[in-house]
Amino acid sequence: xxxxxxxxxxxxxxxxxLVAAGLLAETQSTxxxxxxxxxxxxxxxxxxxxxxxxxxxxxxxxFERFVTVPLDFAELAxxxxxxxxxxILHCAGSVDYFNSQKLREANIDLTTDLLGLxxxxxxxxxxxxSTAFSSGYVDGVVRERFHEATEGDPxxxxxxxxxxxxxxxxxxxxxxxxxxxIVIGDSRDGRYSGKAYxxxxxxxxFERFLSDRYRDALHVIAPHExxxxxxxxxxxxxxxxxxAHMPDDTIIHLTSRGATLPTSREISQLWFExxxxxxxxxxxxxxDAVENxxxxxxxxxxxxxxxxxxxxxxxxxxxxxxxxRGLCERGLRFAHTTIETVRICxxxxxxxxxxxxxxxxxxxxxxxxxxxxxxEVNPLIGGVVH
Amino acid sequence: MVSSHTLDxxxxxxxxxxxxxxxxxxxxxxxxxxxxxxxxxxxxxAALAPHAxxxxxxxxxxxLGGPVATLVASATSDDARHVLIVQGFLxxxxxxxxxxxFGASAAANDTTRALCTAGGRAADEALALLPGLxxxxxxxxxxxxxxxxxxxxxxxxxxxxxxxxxxxxxxxRYGVKFADLMGDVAxxxxxxxxxxxxxxxxxxxxxTGALMGI
Numbered sequence: 001x002x003x004x005x006x007x008x009x010x011x012x013x014x015x016x017x018l019v020a021a022g023l024l025a026e027t028q029s030t031x032x033x034x035x036x037x038x039x040x041x042x043x044x045x046x047x048x049x050x051x052x053x054x055x056x057x058x059x060x061x062x063f064e065r066f067v068t069v070p071l072d073f074a075e076l077a078x079x080x081x082x083x084x085x086x087x088i089l090h091c092a093g094s095v096d097y098f099n100s101q102k103l104r105e106a107n108i109d110l111t112t113d114l115l116g117l118x119x120x121x122x123x124x125x126x127x128x129x130s131t132a133f134s135s136g137y138v139d140g141v142v143r144e145r146f147h148e149a150t151e152g153d154p155x156x157x158x159x160x161x162x163x164x165x166x167x168x169x170x171x172x173x174x175x176x177x178x179x180x181x182i183v184i185g186d187s188r189d190g191r192y193s194g195k196a197y198x199x200x201x202x203x204x205x206f207e208r209f210l211s212d213r214y215r216d217a218l219h220v221i222a223p224h225e226x227x228x229x230x231x232x233x234x235x236x237x238x239x240x241x242x243x244a245h246m247p248d249d250t251i252i253h254l255t256s257r258g259a260t261l262p263t264s265r266e267i268s269q270l271w272f273e274x275x276x277x278x279x280x281x282x283x284x285x286x287x288d289a290v291e292n293x294x295x296x297x298x299x300x301x302x303x304x305x306x307x308x309x310x311x312x313x314x315x316x317x318x319x320x321x322x323x324x325r326g327l328c329e330r331g332l333r334f335a336h337t338t339i340e341t342v343r344i345c346x347x348x349x350x351x352x353x354x355x356x357x358x359x360x361x362x363x364x365x366x367x368x369x370x371x372x373x374x375x376e377v378n379p380l381i382g383g384v385v386h
Numbered sequence: 387m388v389s390s391h392t393l394d395x396x397x398x399x400x401x402x403x404x405x406x407x408x409x410x411x412x413x414x415x416x417x418x419x420x421x422x423x424x425x426x427x428x429x430x431x432a433a434l435a436p437h438a439x440x441x442x443x444x445x446x447x448x449x450l451g452g453p454v455a456t457l458v459a460s461a462t463s464d465d466a467r468h469v470l471i472v473q474g475f476l477x478x479x480x481x482x483x484x485x486x487x488f489g490a491s492a493a494a495n496d497t498t499r500a501l502c503t504a505g506g507r508a509a510d511e512a513l514a515l516l517p518g519l520x521x522x523x524x525x526x527x528x529x530x531x532x533x534x535x536x537x538x539x540x541x542x543x544x545x546x547x548x549x550x551x552x553x554x555x556x557x558x559r560y561g562v563k564f565a566d567l568m569g570d571v572a573x574x575x576x577x578x579x580x581x582x583x584x585x586x587x588x589x590x591x592x593x594t595g596a597l598m599g600i
Contacts, residue, residue, distance in 0.1 A: 096535075096592070096595065097588070097591040097592075097595070098531075098535075098585075098587075098588040098591055098592060099532070099535045099592065100528075100532060101532055101535075101536065102535075155591070195599065196598050196599065201594070201598065204598055205598070208565055208598070209565050209569065212563060212565065212566075297566065297569045297570060297573065298565065298566065298569055300569065300573065301565075301568075301569035301572055301573070304572065304573075304576065304590055304594070305572075305590075305593075305594045305597075305598065307587075307590060308587060308590065308591045308594070311587075
């Protein structure tokens with residue numbers, strides 16, 4: 001990319017922070033980053049700098065190119081004029097599944113306001129960070145094009161992202177829409193700077209509710225469907241490459257290749273065989289299939305707190321990856337998720353958890369020498385031991 | 387009547403913690419939701435007062451001070467909707483769980499057991515009044531859910547931060563950890579929200595995010 005000024009919205013968040021690090025490392029652009037009063041330039045930059053240190057490039061970066069301004073539209077307009085901002089990269093938003101008000105404010109109203117700013121300054125392009133799941137539940141392959149509204153979206157978050165995509169596409173401003181799937185840690189060392197979303201919610205829920213003592217039997221919902229995960233380094237490289245090479249008015253999925261992607265069941269088994277180490281694992285088809293009376297209260301809480309994501313993962317998600325393959329042919333480094341790279345992330349998560357370290361140490365005498373028995377629970381036919 | 391058995395430091399810390407929230411509730415109920423300012427609540431608070439420490443150093447030497455202050459700040463409001471959701475619903479449910487769990491513990495002395503009985507009775511009474519008050523003042527279904535999310539997010543996040551201090555001070559004595567208590571509170575809250583016409587799945591997703599710091 002040529003030197004220019006970009007307005008990066010959402011740099012204080014997980015994915016926006018990765019984009020900021022990628023832009024600093026791969027471009028000479030000035031990055032104008034609006035931040036709320038609860039943040040400072042130093043606090044935002046600390047996380048970005050850490051990412052660049054881990055990549056071994058921090059010493060070569062001119063951090064003066066990262067400029068923060070208050071998140072206020074009058075100030076943003078001044079900054080756009082002052083720095084000659086030519087593009088907006090919109091990586092902010094709410095990931096609340098069902099908080100309609102927050103979703104409207106963060107995903108719809110903010111996008112509308114930023115599009116207004118882009119129009120006012122006749123910007124060259126608007127880049128919007130969406131989600132691979134913006135289609136909602138559809139049969140077959142999810143295409144790199146706009147989705148029509150569907151009945152029964154799994155969450156209101158998905159609806160709001162699809163609605164925001166449409167705002168971007170019909171704005172008249174050249175656009176690029178980037179749709180990552182569920183972002184997990186770095187494929188090389190497992191580092192992760194996000195919150196406990198997705199897979200991390202499963203691991204965190206175990207850490208919080210089930211690491212208090214050893215349990216002979218554990219109960220979980222983990223379908224035999226591939227879990228669409230993308231590593232944070234792949235996300236970052238893919239996003240920056242898409243900005244550099246994708247033509248205007250296009251959509252790209254940043255998703256891992258289906259051929260190597262593990263299933264929810266394989267990822268659960270990895271956890272149970274290497275960390276939790278019960279003698280038995282009971283797998284259920286859904287939350288309704290769980291007979292609550294047999295479970296202790298922590299087990300019930302664990303199931304409650306992982307239920308919505310388990311339900312989402314039961315759908316067969318398949319994504320078109322034409323645009324990504326095109327970027328890979330141009331040299332993009334994109335590590336596709338495999339069970340081995342998930343294990344790297346899992347190991348890093350466990351290594352950073354005092355509770356899990358204590359669990360492993362305290363209970364090692366009770367761990368079985370073999371893999372846990374698997375019991376498939378189907379409420380219609382009863383449990384079957386494999 | 388509550389006996390005046392001498393409380394040791396752990397019990398004293400427990401009742402000091404409870405007093406912070408029960409006294410805040412009393413003030414807020416009187417101002418914003420007088421229906422919840424019941425005789426049982428006033429009588430419990432009067433019985434509790436002699437066993438609680440007040441002052442800035444009440445939690446000195448523990449990990450409770452900062453998180454309690456943050457939680458009190460998040461729960462403080464004279465807006466009736468906030469008081470109903472945060473004090474009337476969330477903190478009453480937490481109180482009810484605490485009184486039931488600690489009161490049933492073999493480690494509880496007579497004073498603690500008697501206070502837990504009185505506190506539990508007052509919480510039960512408040513929670514029985516709550517559905518009618520929520521329906522009348524806020525509504526039901528999605529309207530109530532949106533209000534619940536708006537009003538309770540900060541308090542739920544603060545509750546999460548209290549866990550470490552609770553475990554450090556009380557887990558050994560009472561044999562129960564904060565995750566157990568929150569599991570019970572979550573189960574009760576989910577059941578209650580479904581009764582109030584909220585979508586179970588939406589409520590669980592919100593609770594998960596709020597309690598797990600998402």
